[in-house]
Amino acid sequence: MWGKRHKKLAIALTCADWRLHQRKVNLNARLAKFLGVHGIDLICVPGPDGLGKPGREAEWQAAVAQISLLIGVHAPQAMVVLGHQCCAGHPVTDATHAADAAAVAKALKAVTGFPGPIKAAVAAYRSDTAWDLKAIAEF
Numbered sequence: 001m002w003g004k005r006h007k008k009l010a011i012a013l014t015c016a017d018w019r020l021h022q023r024k025v026n027l028n029a030r031l032a033k034f035l036g037v038h039g040i041d042l043i044c045v046p047g048p049d050g051l052g053k054p055g056r057e058a059e060w061q062a063a064v065a066q067i068s069l070l071i072g073v074h075a076p077q078a079m080v081v082l083g084h085q086c087c088a089g090h091p092v093t094d095a096t097h098a099a100d101a102a103a104v105a106k107a108l109k110a111v112t113g114f115p116g117p118i119k120a121a122v123a124a125y126r127s128d129t130a131w132d133l134k135a136i137a138e139f
């Protein structure tokens with residue numbers, strides 16, 4: 001929209017953690033490459049892969065509303081739910097991060113009816129400025 005109709009966009013639901021959003025990490029551009037698009041709309045909440053947990057229903061509903069708005073105005077081609085290791089917002093094992101990111105991606109597909117691919121991925125920790133993007137699943 002607004003003259004950018006030729007740009008392919010995607011939505012990333014990821015963590016608010018500052019470490020992911022440092023210039024050195026270059027997360028936005030890496031996610032665009034990962035999803036094969038020009039630009040990424042970011043929804044950032046602490047521990048996004050934990051949004052299916054009991055007690056986080058209001059946060060989940062808010063994220064769904066924000067994502068639904070972006071689907072409507074930006075016609076995105078794809079989405080990703082990106083959890084990360086060493087996450088204070090969802091402090092679980094690495095294996096649980098992978099499983100929970102997949103569960104949230106699957107739930108997002110069901111609740112939004114989004115026709116494109118919704119991927120689940122985890123940013124694996126190497127250092128505060130070095131994270132590896134690991135694809136987990138696609139719905």
Ligand SMILES: [Zn+2]
Binds near residue numbers: 090
């Ligand atoms: Zn986090």
